[in-house]
Amino acid sequence: MLVCLLGSSPLLAQQYEDYFQVKAVPDTTSIRLGEQVNISVTAKVMLYALKGASLKVVFPNLPDSLNHLEVVSRTPLDTAGSNSQQKLWKQTITLTSFDSGRWELPPMKFEVFSVTDGSYDSVFTEPIIIDVTTVAVDTSKAFKPIKPLRRVAWNLLDYWPWLLGILLLVTGVVLYFVYWRKRKPAPKPPPAQPLRSPYETAMDELAQLGKDKPWNTDVKLYYTQLTDILRQYFEQQFHIAALEQTSAELLQNIKPVTVLNQQRDKLQSILTLADLAKFAKLQPSPQEHEDCLQKAIAVVEWTKPAAAPAPEPDSTNQKK
Known part of the structure; x- marks a missing residue:
C-alpha cells in the first residue's frame, strides 16, 4: 500500500x-x-x-x-x-x-x-x-500404444522409513511401560490470574509509552504504537473492528457509540497527526507528542466502563 x-x-x-x-x-x-x-x-x-x-x-x-x-x-x-x-x-x-x-x-x-x-x-x-x-495438439497423427508396466525388484532399503518408524514406536511403548511408575506427579498448575480489563490494559500500555518516550528515536514507531493501543482498546471494549479500518472509517463507525463519539474531536486530532507522521514523514514537535499521549489517556479515561455496584448485605442473615 x-x-x-x-x-x-x-x-x-x-x-x-x-x-x-x-x-x-x-x-x-x-x-x-x-x-x-x-x-x-x-x-x-x-x-x-x-x-x-x-x-x-x-x-x-x-x-x-x-x-x-x-x-x-x-x-x-x-x-x-x-x-x-x-x-x-x-x-x-x-x-x-x-x-x-x-x-x-x-x-x-x-x-x-x-x-x-x-x-x-x-x-x-x-x-x-x-x-x-493450451498447447496445440496434432490430431492428425495416430495415438501411440500405452507402454507396459515395468516391475522394480523388491529392496528392503526402500522401506527403511517405515521400519524405522515401527522401531521407534515399539521403543516408545516399552519405555512408557517401564518408566511410567517412576514418574513424579505433575505439579499443580498455578492459579489462573484474573483477566485484566481492556481499560486497565490500555492505561498500562499508555503509561509505559510515556515512560519509554519512543518519539525521541523513532517518531513513526511512536505513533504506530499509540494508535494501535487505542484501536485494540476500541475492539475489546466496544467490539469495533478498529484494527482493520482506516482512520476515516473508524471515525465514521464510532458514531453509534455515544460515549466514544463524545471524544470524537480528540480522537480525530490524534489519528490525523499520526497519519501525517507515519505516511507523510511529518516531524511533530515534542509538545505535540506529549499532547497526543494525554489526549489518548483522556479518551480511554472518558470511555472506561462504570464500576459495578457493590453487592448489598443480606438483611436476613444480620442479627437484630
Missing part, C-alpha cells in the same frame, strides 16, 4: 479525473498455460491542480489469486517520472494462469482520502481480459 499526502486543505469536491489518473496496461492479452503477463499499473497526480490540497492516495492490494489468475510478483513502487507538475507512481504486477479460458482481471481500486474532513472516494482502472490457451 502506498500513501501520499499533499498540501493542507481538502479538494475532494473537484472531479478526480481532473487531477488523479490511474491506468493498468498488460504487455499481452493472450498467453499459454503457465506463461506470464506483466501488468503495468500507473497512478498520476497533477500537482498544479492540487495547490493547498490534503489527500491520501492508496494503491490497490491484489490478493495472491483471483478469478483463475495468480500473482507471481510485484515490483516496488517507482516514482522516477515525478516532477514539479505531477507525481507519478509505477508498479509492474506479474500474473500467470494454469486454467485455460478467457479470464477477467477485475478493475483495480485506488482510494483517495481527505485528511482534513475524513471523506473519501474510489477510482478504478479498466478491467483486463486475458485469454489462456
Whole structure:
C-alpha cells in the first residue's frame, strides 16, 4: 500500500479525473498455460491542480489469486517520472494462469482520502481480459500404444522409513511401560490470574509509552504504537473492528457509540497527526507528542466502563 499526502486543505469536491489518473496496461492479452503477463499499473497526480490540497492516495492490494489468475510478483513502487507538475507512481504486477479460458482481471481500486474532513472516494482502472490457451495438439497423427508396466525388484532399503518408524514406536511403548511408575506427579498448575480489563490494559500500555518516550528515536514507531493501543482498546471494549479500518472509517463507525463519539474531536486530532507522521514523514514537535499521549489517556479515561455496584448485605442473615 502506498500513501501520499499533499498540501493542507481538502479538494475532494473537484472531479478526480481532473487531477488523479490511474491506468493498468498488460504487455499481452493472450498467453499459454503457465506463461506470464506483466501488468503495468500507473497512478498520476497533477500537482498544479492540487495547490493547498490534503489527500491520501492508496494503491490497490491484489490478493495472491483471483478469478483463475495468480500473482507471481510485484515490483516496488517507482516514482522516477515525478516532477514539479505531477507525481507519478509505477508498479509492474506479474500474473500467470494454469486454467485455460478467457479470464477477467477485475478493475483495480485506488482510494483517495481527505485528511482534513475524513471523506473519501474510489477510482478504478479498466478491467483486463486475458485469454489462456493450451498447447496445440496434432490430431492428425495416430495415438501411440500405452507402454507396459515395468516391475522394480523388491529392496528392503526402500522401506527403511517405515521400519524405522515401527522401531521407534515399539521403543516408545516399552519405555512408557517401564518408566511410567517412576514418574513424579505433575505439579499443580498455578492459579489462573484474573483477566485484566481492556481499560486497565490500555492505561498500562499508555503509561509505559510515556515512560519509554519512543518519539525521541523513532517518531513513526511512536505513533504506530499509540494508535494501535487505542484501536485494540476500541475492539475489546466496544467490539469495533478498529484494527482493520482506516482512520476515516473508524471515525465514521464510532458514531453509534455515544460515549466514544463524545471524544470524537480528540480522537480525530490524534489519528490525523499520526497519519501525517507515519505516511507523510511529518516531524511533530515534542509538545505535540506529549499532547497526543494525554489526549489518548483522556479518551480511554472518558470511555472506561462504570464500576459495578457493590453487592448489598443480606438483611436476613444480620442479627437484630
